[in-house]
Every structure is written in structure tokens, then in C-alpha cells.
Amino acid sequence: MSRPVLEIKNLSCSVDNKEILHGIDLTVRGGEIHVIMGPNGTGKSTLASTLMGHPSYQVNGGQALLNDEDLLAMPVDERARKGLFLAMQYPAEIQGVTNADFMRTAMNAKLPADHQIGVFPFRKALNQAVTELEMDPSLPDRYLNEGFSGGEKKRNEILQMKLLKPAIAILDEIDSGLDIDALRIVGQNVTQMAQARGEEMGLLLITHYQRLLDYIVPDYVHVIMNGRVVRTGDKELAEKLERDGYEWLRQEAGLEAEPADAAPAADLLSGLPL
Amino acid sequence: MRNIDKIRTSLGLDNIYGLYFSHKGLSSLLPLQRPDSQTGLAADSKCDPLTGSCQRDGMSLEPIASPEPEALALFRPVEIEQKKKELNRPLPVDCETQAYRLRISPVGHQVNLPVFMAGERPAATYLDITLESDAEAAITLVTAKTEEPIFLNINLEANSRLDLNVIKMPGYISWQLLSYRAAVGDGASLRQHSVNLDSSAYQAGQVFLRGEGAEARTQTAAFVNSFESQRFDMTIRHEVPHTVSDMFNHGVILADGFGCFAGRGVIVKGAFGSKAEQDSRFLALDPTARAEAYPVLIIDEYDVEAGHAGSVGQMDAEALFYLQSRGLTLEEAHSLITAGYLFPILHDMGRCVPALQKTVAYLQQRVIEKVSL
Ligand SMILES: Nc1ncnc2c1ncn2[C@@H]1O[C@H](COP(=O)(O)OP(=O)(O)OP(=O)(O)O)[C@@H](O)[C@H]1O
Ligand SMILES: [Mg+2]
Numbered sequence: 001m002s003r004p005v006l007e008i009k010n011l012s013c014s015v016d017n018k019e020i021l022h023g024i025d026l027t028v029r030g031g032e033i034h035v036i037m038g039p040n041g042t043g044k045s046t047l048a049s050t051l052m053g054h055p056s057y058q059v060n061g062g063q064a065l066l067n068d069e070d071l072l073a074m075p076v077d078e079r080a081r082k083g084l085f086l087a088m089q090y091p092a093e094i095q096g097v098t099n100a101d102f103m104r105t106a107m108n109a110k111l112p113a114d115h116q117i118g119v120f121p122f123r124k125a126l127n128q129a130v131t132e133l134e135m136d137p138s139l140p141d142r143y144l145n146e147g148f149s150g151g152e153k154k155r156n157e158i159l160q161m162k163l164l165k166p167a168i169a170i171l172d173e174i175d176s177g178l179d180i181d182a183l184r185i186v187g188q189n190v191t192q193m194a195q196a197r198g199e200e201m202g203l204l205l206i207t208h209y210q211r212l213l214d215y216i217v218p219d220y221v222h223v224i225m226n227g228r229v230v231r232t233g234d235k236e237l238a239e240k241l242e243r244d245g246y247e248w249l250r251q252e253a254g255l256e257a258e259p260a261d262a263a264p265a266a267d268l269l270s271g272l273p274l
Numbered sequence: 275m276r277n278i279d280k281i282r283t284s285l286g287l288d289n290i291y292g293l294y295f296s297h298k299g300l301s302s303l304l305p306l307q308r309p310d311s312q313t314g315l316a317a318d319s320k321c322d323p324l325t326g327s328c329q330r331d332g333m334s335l336e337p338i339a340s341p342e343p344e345a346l347a348l349f350r351p352v353e354i355e356q357k358k359k360e361l362n363r364p365l366p367v368d369c370e371t372q373a374y375r376l377r378i379s380p381v382g383h384q385v386n387l388p389v390f391m392a393g394e395r396p397a398a399t400y401l402d403i404t405l406e407s408d409a410e411a412a413i414t415l416v417t418a419k420t421e422e423p424i425f426l427n428i429n430l431e432a433n434s435r436l437d438l439n440v441i442k443m444p445g446y447i448s449w450q451l452l453s454y455r456a457a458v459g460d461g462a463s464l465r466q467h468s469v470n471l472d473s474s475a476y477q478a479g480q481v482f483l484r485g486e487g488a489e490a491r492t493q494t495a496a497f498v499n500s501f502e503s504q505r506f507d508m509t510i511r512h513e514v515p516h517t518v519s520d521m522f523n524h525g526v527i528l529a530d531g532f533g534c535f536a537g538r539g540v541i542v543k544g545a546f547g548s549k550a551e552q553d554s555r556f557l558a559l560d561p562t563a564r565a566e567a568y569p570v571l572i573i574d575e576y577d578v579e580a581g582h583a584g585s586v587g588q589m590d591a592e593a594l595f596y597l598q599s600r601g602l603t604l605e606e607a608h609s610l611i612t613a614g615y616l617f618p619i620l621h622d623m624g625r626c627v628p629a630l631q632k633t634v635a636y637l638q639q640r641v642i643e644k645v646s647l
Contacts, residue, residue: 052599055591080601092596096614096621102597105610109601143614160600 003030003199004067004083004167006051011062012227013050019060020046022227028168031199033216036206037238038224039246044206045089047224048172052086053079066168081110083167087157087174089206093145099156100126100140107163129162134185150177158186162193170204175212187215210242226255278392281418281443285388286632291330292388295420299372299396300326303335326374332381332409340371341400341427349425349453349478369423373400380408384437386629387411392418392446400425405434405462412437412627418446426454430462432485437627440477442470444640450475458517460485464492467623469616469637470504471497471644478507483517483548494523495619497644498531498563509538512545512578521552522622523567524615526645529560536568539580546577556586557615605646612645613638 008026012019020043028034036044050057051064053076064071066082074082094102103126108116117125126140133155145153154174161169171190175183194203194216205216213235221238223231225246230253231237241249278296282288282304292304303321321328321335328335346369372395378385391399403426405411413436415424430436442450450473456464462485468477481490496504510519525533539550550573556565567584589611597607617638624634 052595054595075604076595076598077601077603077607080599086599088596088599092590092593094593094596094611094614096617097610102600102610105602105606106597106600109603109606143618164600 002067004202005029005065006071006084006168006202006204007063007065008047008051009063009065011047011050011064012060013046013057014060015046015057020227021050023062024224024227024229026204026222026229028202028204029199030167030202032220033194033203033205033218035213035218035221035238036204036224037208037221037241042224043227044224045172046227048086048089048170048204048206051079051170052076052084077109080164085161085164085166085169087154087161087169087171089172089176091145091153091157093143093148095143095146097144098141099144102144103140103160103163106160110164125163129159132162133159133189134181135159151179151182154178155182155186158189162189165197166201168202168204170206172206173208174205175207175209183211184215187212191216210238213238223249225250225253230255277418278390281390281392281416282388284636285416285441285443286630286636287388287414287416290386290388290629292390293335295372295389295391295395295399297393297395300337300374303328304390332379332385333387333411334377334379336375338373338375338402340373346371346400346425348455370397371400371425372397373402375402375404377404377406378409378411379406380410380434383410384435384627384629385409385411386414386627388414388416390416390418391420391424392443393420395420395422398423398425400427402427402429403436404429405431405436407431407433407459409434411435412439412629414439414441414627414630414633415452416441416443417448417450417452418443419448421449421451423451423453426452426456428454428456428464430456430458430464430488432460433462434459435463436465438464438466439623439627439630440466440468440470441633441637442473442475444471444637447473449473450477452476453478455480455482456490457482457484458488458490461487463489465626466490466492467619467626468492468494468496468506469620469623470495471637471640472499472502473504474502475504476507477505479509481508481510481519483510483512483519483545484514486514486516488514489518491520492522493619493622494525494535495616496523496525496533497616497641498525498527498533500528500530503532503534505534505536507534507536509540510550512539512541512548512550515545516547517545518549519551520549521554521569522619523554524619525556525565526612526615527556527558527560527563527565529562532564534566534568535584536566536570537582537584538570538572539582541571541573541575541578541580543574545575548575549579550582551580552582552584554584555615557612558586558588559612609642609645613641616641 006028011024013021104122294302320330326337498504521537523535527533535554537552552569554567565586569582569584
């Protein structure tokens with residue numbers, strides 16, 4: 001497998017006709033670990049969802065290329081089959097579909113018809129990943145995410161990443177909801193996978209807390225504020241943010257406070273017969 | 275191969291003793307062993323197909339007089355006049371019946387009895403079923419192309435447990451009317467699973483929780499084809515303290531199909547410490563699909579727990595996105611979610627009656643075929 005590259009060029013997009021991202025530039029190559037931080041509601045998940053092709057997000061301009069191919073022109077499933085993976089902040093629950101059945105379908109979706117994975121090799125890979133993630137052995141046979149605790153859902157996202165072996169993986173707040181041990185286990189599994197796959201996989205982590213970076217050491221740390229990348233640094237930038245918060249950056253970048261709070265109030269008013 | 279043999283084999287029920295009602299009425303008592311192709315059906319010395327009586331494995335069957343019209347009238351579902359109009363066909367509830375009494379006594383294990391109804395039966399079929407104290411049985415009613423009504427009068431004595439499974443055999447399209455009444459005694463439990471993937475149907479159930487600790491759980495999986503209609507009408511009355519009921523119904527409806535779950539949980543005064551739950555949902559796969567879910571609770575007692583949910587909805591866009599983001603095509607994601615809508619009922623049936631694993635696998639396969647259009 002060649003070294004993958006995801007290039008995001010001046011990407012802007014909106015949801016509900018409101019522009020959230022105003023021109024994002026970012027390049028992630030195989031073997032690199034990028035981290036995105038930023039205050040609540042600044043567009044981090046919006047970026048992740050737009051790259052994956054969530055139907056609620058409209059692209060207004062710019063490009064996203066995966067290995068020189070126009071990602072934004074592909075349907076969601078094709079993006080996945082080309083190697084993009086998104087561990088979601090809020091994974092959906094699907095009743096009636098067991099985790100294991102779903103995982104096997106997903107693995108086979110990436111394989112040619114004459115090379116589908118059999119039940120036994122699949123179970124073996126699945127059990128190994130479950131063990132490595134120290135998950136409850138009953139989770140694969142339960143319905144997909146249904147009734148999973150917050151932490152179990154997150155681990156289940158990593159389980160899928162391990163089995164699907166993506167070229168570019170975006171992990172949206174994979175650390176939220178994890179207890180201390182689970183954070184270590186998830187962190188170590190991600191790092192171990194990154195090391196094992198080397199240049200075959202690039203990582204884009206979205207997080208609020210420096211503590212995840214104790215286990216996954218980033219090459220780049222980007223800060224998104226008001227829909228733009230306002231600063232790029234390394235692990236030290238994350239440490240400084242943890243200590244000092246975002247205010248200093250906001251001032252340096254000459255930004256107003258997040259408009260997120262103001263917007264709903266305006267919306268409320270807009271419904272009134274003035 | 276006769277159709278009945280095909281059905282038994284498909285469902286993995288061919289090694290199990292069962293009853294077979296055909297165009298001749300109760301025409302055979304199917305033997306325990308699979309018939310070998312040379313000699314045909316092996317004779318079963320304990321059962322006499324001519325008199326329709328049988329004694330075996332804690333089970334006895336005998337013909338009885340057809341119930342009086344007043345008795346049969348109790349099987350009229352509520353609001354029947356209105357439904358007649360909606361269903362646009364007569365509901366023959368006080369018609370002629372062929373009646374049998376089935377008693378099951380405790381034998382230390384779950385008696386597993388398939389009952390097949392196929393072909394144009396000469397009359398409605400009435401089964402009076404009693405589970406004696408501590409008896410455990412799974413009665414799996416399989417209907418194929420047959421339209422005459424089916425009435426079940428069920429009496430569960432103390433601490434008995436009945437798994438009643440109602441399976442409309444996939445691939446045999448015919449209208450079906452089933453109405454059952456069940457009285458559940460002290461500590462006894464009724465678990466009912468209905469699976470209908472093809473045909474128009476009207477099923478009514480009236481359950482009376484009459485003994486302390488009595489329990490009723492009913493589940494339905496309905497796949498409603500285009501221009502078909504399926505209605506399920508379920509009333510559970512909590513008549514004494516500490517009784518538990520749970521209705522769980524899921525339906526999938528294609529274009530121009532109609533589905534209805536009407537659930538009534540009634541807790542009478544004095545039935546304190548009781549619990550009544552209902553959850554009825556439809557997934558409409560087309561804007562022309564019509565569905566109604568009425569989860570009604572009528573409660574005349576304070577110290578109870580009750581909950582009800584009912585919904586008619588479309589495919590969840592977030593769920594579709596999630597599956598697509600893992601590489602499944604839109605069609606695959608759609609199929610998986612639709613099948614998953616009905617699977618919990620099938621899985622639960624398999625958990626309640628482990629001997630039905632093959633039956634469940636067969637039904638699951640049929641669901642998968644239906645949803646991968
Ligand atoms: N589907 C949606 N419908 C309406 N508004 C949305 C939707 N998705 C995002 N938004 C809005 O876009 C803005 C950015 O949201 P986003 O989820 O990208 O933030 P975030 O940076 O991931 O925040 P957090 O750190 O809280 O996860 C918010 O104001 C949010 O309310
Ligand atoms: Mg977010």
C-alpha cells in the first residue's frame with residue numbers, strides 16, 4: 001500500500017444555511033498524527049462529518065482530496081472503501097443488527113467478491129481485537145451500540161478501526177466518556193496501530209484534552225476557532241492550551257467570542273411576529 | 275414432497291411430533307420420526323388419527339363439541355363492527371368450528387408442539403389448551419395457505435409457562451384471522467411471538483392476568499407487503515397484584531401497505547405492584563405506507579409502573595450514514611436496518627424456545643431476502 005494523503009484545501013461548508021467552516025487548509029499524510037483542538041461549537045465535528053459526507057453538511061467551496069481523488073464527489077460508502085474512517089463523537093445505535101454481523105459486512109464491503117472473509121478468520125480477528133481493547137466479550141454479539149455505555153461505544157469505534165484498517169482515520173473525541181483505564185487502553189491501541197501500520201495510515205484526532213496525548217504523541221496540533229485553523233504547533237501547543245485556555249489565542253487572532261451562543265437567541269427572535 | 279413436509283423441513287420441525295390440520299380437519303398427527311421415503315409416515319401407536327385423540331409426552335388431545343355461540347362471541351375482538359368496515363371483509367367469529375381439547379401436564383421439560391394449519395380447512399379451528407400446574411410448553415402454530423379462523427382458548431394453571439408462537443409460513447399468501455384468549459394463573463407466564471412476513475392478517479389477543487405474579491409478554495414482527503394489511507389487537511388485563519405485562523411490536527410497511535398495532539394495557543383497581551409496558555413501532559418504507567400504533571394504558575390503581583411508546587417513522591438518517599461510513603452501500607445499509615427492525619423479535623423467540631433455532635434462522639433468512647429488494 002502506498003502512502004496515503006488527505007489534502008483539505010480552503011474548505012468551507014455550512015449546515016442549515018449557516019456557514020460553519022470558512023476555509024480550512026490541512027494535509028494529513030500516512031505516518032503522521034495530527035490533532036485538532038478548539039472550543040465547543042467551532043466546527044471540529046463539522047469538518048469530520050463533511051469529510052465523511054454527512055448529508056446535513058453542504059460544501060460551499062474548496063476541496064478535499066484523498067490520494068489526489070476528489071473525496072467530496074464520492075458517496076459516503078465510496079469514501080469509506082477508499083480508506084477514510086470516522087470514529088464518531090456520537091455513534092448511532094442500530095437495533096437488531098449484531099455488532100459482529102455488522103463488522104463482517106463492513107469488512108467484506110472493502111474486499112472484492114472473490115476474497116470475502118470467512119466466518120472463522122473473521123471471528124478470530126474480532127476476538128483478538130476485543131481482547132486487545134479489553135472489551136466485554138459479549139459486546140460483539142449485542143446489537144450495534146444499543147444500550148452500550150458511552151465508553152463502550154467509543155471502544156467499539158476503535159474496534160472497527162482496528163478491523164477495517166483505514167488509510168486515513170479521523171477520531172472525533174474518542175477520549176470523551178472514557179474512564180482512566182479505558183483512556184489508556186484506547187490510547188495505547190491507537191498508538192500501537194499507528195506504529196504497526198507506519199506510513200500506511202494517517203491519523204486526525206479531535207480532542208479537548210491534553211491527557212489523550214500522553215498516550216498518542218502528535219506530530220502536529222492545530223487549533224480551530226470560528227471555523228478556521230488559527231494556529232498550528234506541536235505537543236507543546238496542546239500543553240499550553242491545557243494550562244491557559246483559548247482566550248490568549250482568541251485575542252491574538254483578533255476573534256470575537258464564539259457566536260454559537262448568540263445564534264440560538266437570534267433564532268428564537270426570528271420566529272416572533274415583530 | 276407434500277407441501278406440509280416442505281414446510282416442516284424448512285422450519286427444521288420435521289423431527290418433532292406435531293398436529294396437522296388440513297382440508298380434512300385434523301388429518302394427521304405427525305410422528306416423532308421423520309418419515310422415511312419408502313414406507314411413508316410411520317405409524318404412531320399412541321395416537322389415532324381417525325378419532326383425533328392422542329396421548330404422549332405429557333400431552334393429551336381429544337375432540338370436543340363445538341363451543342356455543344355465546345362462548346365463541348367472546349373471541350370477537352373489541353370494536354369489531356368498525357373493523358369489519360376497515361378490513362373490508364367479514365370476520366366470521368360465530369361460525370362452525372372443529373374443536374379439540376389439548377392438555378399438557380408437567381414432564382420436567384418444555385414440551386415442544388408444532389401445530390400446522392394448511393389448505394382450506396372445512397371449518398374454523400378451535401383449540402382449548404390447558405397447561406397444568408408447573409407444565410412448560412412451546413406451541414408453535416404455523417399457518418400456510420388457509421383462511422378459516424383460528425380460536426385458541428388458553429388456560430395456564432399455577433406456575434405453568436407457555437410459549438405461543440404464531441408463524442405465518444413465508445411464501446404462502448392467504449388472509450389470516452386468529453383470536454386467542456388466555457387466563458394466566460398464579461406465577462404462570464405466557465410468552466407470545468407472532469411473525470408474519472407476507473399476508474394480510476388480523477390477530478386479536480385478550481390476556482387475563484388472574485393469579486399473583488402472573489406474566490404476559492407478547493411480541494410481534496410484521497412485514498406488510500404492498501396492498502396488504504396487518505392488524506394486531508392486544509388487550510392485557512391485570513386483575514390481581516404483582517402482575518407483569520410487556521408488549522413489543524415492530525412492523526415494516528411497503529408502499530400502499532397498512533399496519534396497525536393496537537395495544538391496551540388495563541390495570542384494575544387493587545392490582546397494585548403491577549407493571550405494564552408497551553412499545554409498538556412501525557417503519558414506513560414509502561410515503562404511501564400507512565400505519566397506526568395505539569399504545570393505550572387504562573390504569574385504576576396508583577401503585578403501579580407503566581410505560582408506553584408508539585411510533586410510525588421513516589428510516590433513521592443517522593443510522594444510514596453510520597453504516598455507509600463503514601463502507602456499506604446505501605442499499606445494504608437500508609436492508610440491514612430494515613431487517614434489524616424485525617430481528618429482535620425473532621432472536622427473542624429463539625431465546626425463549628431454544629428448540630426453534632432452525633425455525634428462527636429460516637425466518638431470518640426470509641427477512642433478509644425480503645429486504646434486499
Ligand atoms: N446537524 C446540525 N444541525 C444544526 N446545526 C449544526 C449541526 N451540526 C453542527 N451544527 C452547528 O455547527 C456549529 C459547529 O458544530 P460542531 O459540532 O462542528 O462543533 P465542535 O467543534 O465539534 O464542538 P464540540 O467541541 O462541542 O464537539 C455549532 O454551532 C453547531 O450547533
Ligand atoms: Mg464535536
